[in-house]
Amino acid sequence: MSILIKGGRVIDPANKIDAVFDILIENNKISKVAKNIQTKVETIIDAKGKIVAPGIIDMHVHLREPGREDKETIASGTAAAAKSGVTTVLAMPNTHPAMDCPKSIELLQKIINKDAKVEVLICGAITKGRLGQELTDIAVLKKSGVYAISDDGSSVDNDDLMLEALKKAKQAKVLTICHCEDKKISGKGVINLGFNSTRLGLRGISNESEYKRVKRDIELAEKAGASVHIAHVSCRESVEIIAKAKKKGIKVTAETAPHYFALSEDDIVDYDTNMKINPPLRAKEDVAAIKAGLKDGTIDTIASDHAPHTENEKDIEFDRAEFGKIGLESGLAVSIMELIDKKILSWPELIEKLAVNPAKILGIDKGSLSVGASADIIIVDVEREFILEKKSIVSKSKNSPFIGKKVKGLVEYTIYNGEIVYKS
Amino acid sequence: MAWTKKDLLGLEYLTQEEIELILDTAESFKEVSTREIKKVPALRGKTAVNLFYEPSTRTRVSFEVAAKRLSADVINIATETSSVRKGETLIDTGKNIQALKADIIIMRHNYSGAANMLARALDISVVNAGDGWHEHPTQALLDIFTLKEKLGKIKGLNVAIVGDIAHSRVARSNIWGLTKLGANVTLCAPEMLIPVGIELTGAKTSSNIDEVLKKADAVNVLRMQFERDEGAAFPEQLDYFKKFGITEERLAKAKKDIVVMHPGPINRGIEMSSEVADGANSVILEQVTNGIAVRMAVLFLVSQAKEAKK
Numbered sequence: 001m002s003i004l005i006k007g008g009r010v011i012d013p014a015n016k017i018d019a020v021f022d023i024l025i026e027n028n029k030i031s032k033v034a035k036n037i038q039t040k041v042e043t044i045i046d047a048k049g050k051i052v053a054p055g056i057i058d059m060h061v062h063l064r065e066p067g068r069e070d071k072e073t074i075a076s077g078t079a080a081a082a083k084s085g086v087t088t089v090l091a092m093p094n095t096h097p098a099m100d101c102p103k104s105i106e107l108l109q110k111i112i113n114k115d116a117k118v119e120v121l122i123c124g125a126i127t128k129g130r131l132g133q134e135l136t137d138i139a140v141l142k143k144s145g146v147y148a149i150s151d152d153g154s155s156v157d158n159d160d161l162m163l164e165a166l167k168k169a170k171q172a173k174v175l176t177i178c179h180c181e182d183k184k185i186s187g188k189g190v191i192n193l194g195f196n197s198t199r200l201g202l203r204g205i206s207n208e209s210e211y212k213r214v215k216r217d218i219e220l221a222e223k224a225g226a227s228v229h230i231a232h233v234s235c236r237e238s239v240e241i242i243a244k245a246k247k248k249g250i251k252v253t254a255e256t257a258p259h260y261f262a263l264s265e266d267d268i269v270d271y272d273t274n275m276k277i278n279p280p281l282r283a284k285e286d287v288a289a290i291k292a293g294l295k296d297g298t299i300d301t302i303a304s305d306h307a308p309h310t311e312n313e314k315d316i317e318f319d320r321a322e323f324g325k326i327g328l329e330s331g332l333a334v335s336i337m338e339l340i341d342k343k344i345l346s347w348p349e350l351i352e353k354l355a356v357n358p359a360k361i362l363g364i365d366k367g368s369l370s371v372g373a374s375a376d377i378i379i380v381d382v383e384r385e386f387i388l389e390k391k392s393i394v395s396k397s398k399n400s401p402f403i404g405k406k407v408k409g410l411v412e413y414t415i416y417n418g419e420i421v422y423k424s
Numbered sequence: 425m426a427w428t429k430k431d432l433l434g435l436e437y438l439t440q441e442e443i444e445l446i447l448d449t450a451e452s453f454k455e456v457s458t459r460e461i462k463k464v465p466a467l468r469g470k471t472a473v474n475l476f477y478e479p480s481t482r483t484r485v486s487f488e489v490a491a492k493r494l495s496a497d498v499i500n501i502a503t504e505t506s507s508v509r510k511g512e513t514l515i516d517t518g519k520n521i522q523a524l525k526a527d528i529i530i531m532r533h534n535y536s537g538a539a540n541m542l543a544r545a546l547d548i549s550v551v552n553a554g555d556g557w558h559e560h561p562t563q564a565l566l567d568i569f570t571l572k573e574k575l576g577k578i579k580g581l582n583v584a585i586v587g588d589i590a591h592s593r594v595a596r597s598n599i600w601g602l603t604k605l606g607a608n609v610t611l612c613a614p615e616m617l618i619p620v621g622i623e624l625t626g627a628k629t630s631s632n633i634d635e636v637l638k639k640a641d642a643v644n645v646l647r648m649q650f651e652r653d654e655g656a657a658f659p660e661q662l663d664y665f666k667k668f669g670i671t672e673e674r675l676a677k678a679k680k681d682i683v684v685m686h687p688g689p690i691n692r693g694i695e696m697s698s699e700v701a702d703g704a705n706s707v708i709l710e711q712v713t714n715g716i717a718v719r720m721a722v723l724f725l726v727s728q729a730k731e732a733k734k
Contacts, residue, residue, distance in 0.1 A: 193620055194620055194621050195620065195621030195622075195624045196621075197619075197620065198590075198619040198620055198621050198622050199436070199596075199621075199625075200536055200537060200558060201536035201537075201555070201556050201557030201558030201559070201593060201596060202536050202537070202556075202557075202558075204620065270537075270540050270544070271536075271537030271540050271541055312513070315513070315515060316513055316514065316515075316541075317514060317533070317535040317537065317538050317541065318535065318536065318537045318541070319535045319536070319537075319556075320535065
């Protein structure tokens with residue numbers, strides 16, 4: 001199949017391009033980026049007035065399969081990704097079974113080969129069953145094809161075990177992703193500790209429960225000489241700790257999620273369980289620090305932490321509801337509104353966060369529009385406003401705090417591996 | 425002004441005028457309980473359901489008496505006898521009660537926000553009879569009603585609330601109600617029982633009970649719940665009584681006509697001495713009596729709002 005994308009504003013920070021160009025796709029690859037390409041193709045896409053960029057790489061997605069196909073499947077989750085301009089996801093290992101051995105990984109890989117509409121990379125578990133007790137065979141997981149390891153949803157509490165994991169990960173040349181939470185501090189908390197938890201009569205989760213663990217994991221990574229990636233950074237102290245570590249030359253990278261710069265604890269007005277997220281929506285000062293961290297480069301990437309849950313798990317008392325929200329289908333639009341429109345990031349900077357940097361962190365040959373690269377491309381009508389409606393959500397679960405909100409930036413085309421996988 | 429809300433979920437959500445309307449309405453209903461035949465037909469043909477997920481005798485009975493004095497039919501559902509144990513969700517339970525054509529659900533629940541959630545899901549009225557640590561609006565309304573009856577006003581009064589503020593829905597509702605009506609509220613408790621950011625409500629905090637009592641026109645003493653599962657954060661009972669217990673010695677240094685309130689049930693000798701509980705300044709039993717009038721007012725007003733909507 002050959003596709004010619006004509007006249008769009010091509011933003012390709014990896015090649016320092018931000019100009020109007022045509023892009024020719026042949027044999028699943030980008031074959032030419034130039035002005036006024038004249039050639040015979042099967043499909044011509046008029047991208048005039050639109051942004052053309054590398055496909056989004058989302059490092060933090062819960063696809064729930066195998067085990068919780070009622071929440072999401074590889075098919076539904078990757079359809080949601082395709083609709084949202086996401087061409088690569090890193091699937092978190094907290095499935096049932098957990099991704100802690102080659103057998104489970106093979107099982108998942110088979111489902112991916114059969115059902116995935118975009119690239120799904122597998123993240124393996126750090127400990128067996130994600131129980132924090134016994135390490136998985138990290139070298140074997142790497143051979144089975146994992147791109148990173150994480151016990152996401154939990155942190156490995158035992159310092160020695162975590163250090164050992166980082167050492168093994170370094171040997172196996174695999175990235176360690178840390179969910180930073182000290183459960184001894186966060187306890188039974190359900191929202192950020194502060195006036196809102198007091199007002200609503202809910203147990204609070206302090207910033208301390210996150211940043212103390214960020215500090216520990218960075219210290220252990222330094223000791224092991226390993227690379228470490230901090231997942232879903234939500235509070236100001238974490239941003240400071242990561243900035244300091246980067247200055248010191250420690251191999252640390254970090255992600256945040258759109259809800260941590262678009263929403264704050266003040267938005268939890270009436271016990272909306274779609275705002276119950278872990279780590280929790282934080283205070284205004286934290287939101288400002290997250291935005292500053294994105295701007296100054298402390299935070300490398302934006303990942304959705306897409307966490308689908310059924311209505312049965314959300315439409316109940318706040319304390320009993322599951323933590324998490326879906327995020328694939330709102331991520332780009334919310335980022336445009338909060339970061340581009342509010343002049344926190346330029347377009348090339350946003351594409352760096354969404355595509356260039358996650359590719360670098362994961363060590364994959366993606367995130368650019370270089371000639372010869374796999375044709376993962378999105379075309380976005382950035383001025384197009386729309387209301388995020390529940391009925392238009394492709395994900396199996398509908399737990400989005402942005403439902404009913406007016407957002408901006410509609411994905412018109414998603415091209416993955418040279419094929420149009422989504423067209424609005 | 426007319427009442428427009430179908431639910432009563434908390435005093436945080438009410439304006440000063442709405443709170444005053446409840447108090448005024450309660451005033452006119454108070455007389456009903458002094459009649460030979462203690463009944464008015466205001467809610468005749470209406471059904472009120474007491475849905476209690478937490479053990480409670482006094483609040484449930486008070487609501488039941490209030491509803492019956494308004495001629496409503498009252499159904500009591502306690503969790504032990506309901507399908508809740510079979511795993512039915514709160515919203516399903518609520519929808520079933522609504523399908524029985526009940527008009528008002530009066531709910532006590534152990535989780536904060538449960539009443540808000542139920543009210544959102546239903547068309548019928550929901551009256552919050554206490555949800556987790558969040559609010560207990562009718563308790564605060566009857567406290568305020570009693571205070572106003574005793575001292576003639578609320579504006580400008582110095583009201584102390586003493587005890588476990590952090591885990592108290594009674595405290596939260598009182599803080600919202602009193603501050604909206606212009607009282608100066610001081611919360612007095614060991615530091616660990618003062619919740620984060622509470623001063624943003626307009627209330628002040630202190631850990632010196634004697635200083636607080638000196639200035640107080642009224643003191644509302646909360647029940648200390650040492651049985652709660654909140655770890656080691658709680659002070660020892662005896663130590664608490666020594667430092668914060670309301671005793672005759674302490675009251676001797678307070679204003680002579682200080683009003684002493686307690687939402688009950690009292691732990692005699694823990695948060696308050698028996699002498700104080702039964703003493704001349706105590707209005708504890710009057711609070712119980714006023715609870716009926718206040719709850720009659722609330723049930724009447726929320727059902728009026730529903731009528732207006734039709």
